[in-house]
Amino acid sequence: MKLTPGSRWKCALSEAEFVLVRAPSMEGELACGGLAVLAAAAERPAGGAKPEGESLLGKRYTDVDTGLEVLCSKAGKGILSFDGRALTIKEAKRLPSSD
């Protein structure tokens, strides 16, 4: 699992999709609903239980320990984790927009 910035992933168990924003400081497994995420181009296997919880469109999820940051680009069931640690929502910043 090569977690490079800009790489795209999807949940093996739901419609949820993700973009990697910041790479983790050490290698590990990114999972959704407890199962390793799939590369965006991969086929989702049929069946499998619907996972608990939800990933929300446009939210950023982070692992404080490694600095890993993931953007949810399509909403779906399943909570993200990295090496078993649940990721947490990164607080939105309020910047004065210039555009």
Place this chain on the structure above:
Amino acid sequence: MNTALLLEMAADGAGERVAIGSAADGCVWPELLDRARSAAGWLASRPAGTVAHLGLNSQVVPVALYAAGLAAKPFAPLNYRLPDADLRRITARTAPSVVIADEDMAARVQGIEGVEVITRAAFLAEAGAGHEPPAIGAEPDDIAILLFTSGTTGEPKAAVLRHRHLTAYVLSSVDFLGAADDEAALVSVPPYHVAGVSAVLSATYLGRRTVYLESFTPEAWVALARDEAITHAMVVPTMLGRVLDVLEEKGERLATLRHLSYGGGRMPAASIERALKLLPHVDFVNAYGLTETSSTVAVLSPQDHREAVASADVDVRRRLGSVGRPLPALELEIRGAGEERLAAGELGEIWVRGEQVAGEYLGHRAIRDDGWFPTNDSGWLDEGGFLFVEGRLDDVIVRGGENISPGEIEDVLRGHPGVADVAVIGLPDDEWGERVAAVVSPTDVKTSAEELGAWVRARLRSTKTPELFEFRDVLPYNETGKLLRRTLKQELSARPAPARPAPGPTTSSSIASTRGC
């Protein structure tokens, strides 16, 4: 990941909101995505490597920009204000390419080898034809945008912005669907300006409606802002002054406007104070950025504006003339000629580092291996970390080893009632290396070189007092509002210097020497 992901997310999350056009009958985000996907399908069928655009502001800009990303081809907005010969030379550099051209501009780029031309209407027809988009879009490291820098001198450089730079800029500076339902942005900067590109991307991720003004006039800007209940807008300094004139004249106060950002050149303090007084309900943001940095790198926030205006502390008040503080996602340093880091208050070159910083041109990388990019802009930071931009590094005047910022002298001269506009430049000087000269566009208030010289000397050091004053009706600007100091410098440098120590005869009756030194 590429820029089109931003549009896919907006189409998913902001389905009912209008993306482009008027609130009543504009196109919603999923429609815009459909058009971009179909246009991408058409683009993929062409031999073109690059997608160029030659036209006024319209929905073609976001459609073509996103379609190019979906088709993994660079998007190159072209400057339609260039003379034909320059435009054709730049267009030829985009080959093999397809140029999407406004109907009345298409003929200007016909018959260039490797360049296919499609009119705006024909392109929009392809965008509505339901073509299947390519399966794979651009990768993060692919080129998203090629911008031929307006430049104030020489052959335009093709600045390269990759998808990763632009997406990093958007993700770090705005929140997904952060716009309120009623927000609408008025975009009047030309599409070939980096602010036109970042306006598309930021509005998409924010889920904010965009209304395009085809081409700027202050009257049309004010009318559209009022009729479309515009809440957000961005202007360059010359636009703001003209907009304020119209507002005063018509008594219009744009009740729905909440947020006005300005940038792209030095804003006279008097203009911004006038704007704050005239539009007290509006939040003002001063933004500083470059094409090479994916737009904004520093902002002076609405709160900063209010604090500066209200402060009795001269250092805080002066921040109204700053560009504020760097974005949190960036590092910014002032460095000297030996690239050493300078302390607060010292004038040097502005360097930046961050994921949005490209610092690259076709065939040339200006960014260093460690990610730092020398901007070629001169500036300094105050004790509070506020950045003051003084202009291009080449414009700094070095007189007898002293670095003199033209901007500081210009600000002082603009405060004189007899001065409407002014450019301060350095002219070659055998004794001092350079000497300070001022080209003044006067108001109706009568003044003289002697009086202006005394005005500056009373407020700044005598070494900063211009030795030469020339009076002209207007100063030369390029079309995006950048003062062409270089042009003035070349014209005035061609003349022989006045003799010293006594003021000698001048070569032109309009030139007066005020100081012999």
